[in-house]
Amino acid sequence: MSSRFLQTLAGEALSPPPIWLMRQAGRYLPEYRELRAQAKGFLDLCYTPELAVEVTLQPIRRYGFDAAILFSDILVVPDALGCDVRFVEGEGPKLETIRDSAGLSRLSKAGLHEHLAPVYETLRRLRRELPDDTALIGFAGAPWTVASYMVEGGGSKEFQEARTLARRDPVCFSALIDLVAEATIDYLKAQVEAGAQALQLFDSWAGVLPPSEFHRWCVRPLKMIVTSVKETHPDIPIIAFPRGAGVKYRHFIESVPVDGVSLDTSFSVDWAADQLPKVCLQGNLDPIALLSGGDEMLNDTRHLLNKLAGRPHIFNLGHGVLPPTNPDTVKRLVDFVRSYRPSSD
């Protein structure tokens, strides 16, 4: 296993740790903006292997990250299920709303693989083009997060419609969660077969769920997905990102057989180092730190590296790279992490 990223997920504590950044391919890169302007729309970019491959590779060329993550979006799954998804410039995604069994009955995973074939093709091409020591990460959204976009018809602050449906009509909401979970299992297995060497599950809105619902709508479906994918592909490492789970991170790790968890920006790495089981931790530099850059960014980075030294750690941000980030700042961060040696804070 030549990839430092995969070694770390297998339980080795490497120093310095491997590094990649969520949304490392994206609007902060001029070469991304140029290519984005050529595509008809955002989903067109995700579904065109030539473009998606190129976008995925852009940050690898610039920074030599230890892992490349498939360029795509978590909403390709509802799109593949027949729930209309559009990306409106400056407004975020708009989805056909699914709020009852009639809406649910319009969805089907019959055409899933056909719809997502370009994604698998992207992965195949990437595996050929990437250096051997650069791991290829596939991903999907977690059912709670994906289902809440479908119920809300887009993004939201508190996901009140989704949370209300989940309580008022748990049978309908469960059926939606199960459908997304099953589609996600099929999708992730196919990603592995197309060349993904690790998988990440994004539960971006896990943080709005109170404990009992966190268990029901985040922990349970993710356990089902991870277990099922590993039944078919026992060696595939899986990272979960239950963003905002707070004190519930521990319950999550104890319940879902993941190889790693990604920690969000607000999470205390001191607490993580003391209190979380010895799973691989990924994260969690504040993306805002890259906007100001400078020595404070490096101080925060050093603190994080020191705190997690001696345990399996994949350096990353606590959330995605922000569009106004200066690409030179990313270079400075990567160089700093790569030259890091443990020290006192």
Add this chain to the structure above:
Amino acid sequence: MSSRFLQTLAGEALSPPPIWLMRQAGRYLPEYRELRAQAKGFLDLCYTPELAVEVTLQPIRRYGFDAAILFSDILVVPDALGCDVRFVEGEGPKLETIRDSAGLSRLSKAGLHEHLAPVYETLRRLRRELPDDTALIGFAGAPWTVASYMVEGGGSKEFQEARTLARRDPVCFSALIDLVAEATIDYLKAQVEAGAQALQLFDSWAGVLPPSEFHRWCVRPLKMIVTSVKETHPDIPIIAFPRGAGVKYRHFIESVPVDGVSLDTSFSVDWAADQLPKVCLQGNLDPIALLSGGDEMLNDTRHLLNKLAGRPHIFNLGHGVLPPTNPDTVKRLVDFVRSYRPSSD
């Protein structure tokens, strides 16, 4: 001390616990909507003692809550500092943005008490009108939350502008935080002098802050405010609500000399019961539970009451009452809490 609410804040574990609900006066009540329609605007309601008193009393008459909370808004402080605040129907608050020292220099606390005199008058009238056993709570927003509204010019999802300013120009941002903190100290002391018997500090956006900034922008200013208010009024109990602080709740409680903390909806009460110091806990039923109502709401309520039985607990929600809540459901909740006796779950 005849108020069960104040007894609990003083450290007594009462069974059943006292109850009040955040945003217990508000749009879910038909009598509120009727009165709201008579006021010129939302701030007009806050600044007109006759109306603010009436709105504060409405839920007390209906449900006999153990505490009444002054009807007002956290944004009256920036408004009193000279930062223009408008409430646009259906859009939330719009503020004059403050992003540099020029903006900061337009603000002053010279006219604070004159501007906020109607709020003090509301408190004086309320103290006369409320039953002796109904405690009167005054409140203010915490500096981080109030300052982020001022920097963003309104609400936001991640408060990126405020977070960036705090890192890029900590001198300017510190000055803004200090100004808000000093105004808040003056404001809260005057609230106590006008009749408030307890105070609550709302740090609604504490959850977006990573640990070091949580300490700097949430813990530090709140410690300053609580310490200063208690120097003048040693017996005034103070509750803080660092919403979304997750694992950092413990650090907060260990650092800020509050009498109680309010727990948000996502917070695990099991964890709180095990891990938090023996401060009075307030919360944290999910406001969504009141939308579906029914036995599941009562089950969640019973779980919460059982978990916190034996320690000082003020029953409340994890966030405000939602506008589509049925007033009868609130009645059912209050009756259930009032008739509660500890049992196994």
